Amino acid sequence: MAGKKMAIIATKGALDMAYPPLILASTAAALGWEVQVFFTFYGLQLLRKDLSGIKISPLANPAMPMPVPMPVVVQMLPGMESMATMMMKAKMKKKGVASLEELRSICIESDVKFIACQMTVDLFEFQKHDFIDGIEYGGAAMFMKFAGETDVCLFI
Amino acid sequence: MNFDKEFDASGLACPLPIVKTKKSLADMASGQVLRVVATDPGSVCDMQAFAEQTGHTLLSSSTENSKYVFFLKKA
Numbered sequence: 001m002a003g004k005k006m007a008i009i010a011t012k013g014a015l016d017m018a019y020p021p022l023i024l025a026s027t028a029a030a031l032g033w034e035v036q037v038f039f040t041f042y043g044l045q046l047l048r049k050d051l052s053g054i055k056i057s058p059l060a061n062p063a064m065p066m067p068v069p070m071p072v073v074v075q076m077l078p079g080m081e082s083m084a085t086m087m088m089k090a091k092m093k094k095k096g097v098a099s100l101e102e103l104r105s106i107c108i109e110s111d112v113k114f115i116a117c118q119m120t121v122d123l124f125e126f127q128k129h130d131f132i133d134g135i136e137y138g139g140a141a142m143f144m145k146f147a148g149e150t151d152v153c154l155f156i
Numbered sequence: 157m158n159f160d161k162e163f164d165a166s167g168l169a170c171p172l173p174i175v176k177t178k179k180s181l182a183d184m185a186s187g188q189v190l191r192v193v194a195t196d197p198g199s200v201c202d203m204q205a206f207a208e209q210t211g212h213t214l215l216s217s218s219t220e221n222s223k224y225v226f227f228l229k230k231a
Binding site for chain 2: 023027029030031095096
């Protein structure tokens with residue numbers, strides 16, 4: 001319906017948690033909604049030019065389906081995170097799931113507004129050149145102004 | 157059914173069939189018909205919801221050779 005609005009707070013930077021904000025934002029934009037995503041804490045990773053550092057960890061994630069049962073002591077070995085990420089990305093590609101880069105591009109093309117939380121940008125000492133162009137920087141009050149007008153507001 | 161343009165979303169998973177359908181409709185004129193083919197079972201409900209929320213008319217939604225086929229008339 002024309003005129004609907006959605007605001008999302010994206011706080012997570014792991015591969016699995018990076019998907020929901022970008023899927024919902026791109027879909028809502030395709031439906032004609034006005035969408036803003038406020039990236040804070042680890043969610044800021046989704047705004048980096050290079051998304052290759054976004055990983056999934058089997059550690060402390062007992063619900064993650066594994067091809068073979070893997071004891072926790074094995075999950076914490078060096079390289080396990082990269083291996084799990086590689087396997088997950090290969091599976092996603094095989095199943096036709098969009099890459100994070102593709103979903104993010106679709107969001108930008110469809111005028112989703114991305115806002116980086118200034119406080120956490122400073123906290124983690126990110127530089128503006130770490131992030132993609134065309135994003136805005138703001139704080140909680142700026143987010144609340146838009147969030148207060150929305151039909152759907154999510155914290156992810 | 158006659159159509160003016162076709163978009164093959166075979167092999168694509170949610171939300172790509174919907175967001176790319178929206179893209180395909182962008183350069184079409186009002187009243188023209190887009191045929192979409194998809195393999196994602198979720199696209200059946202999603203296409204209906206997409207049409208309801210955007211004002212485009214879902215002329216038909218069917219299954220052909222284990223693929224999902226939609227005809228959308230642009231609003």
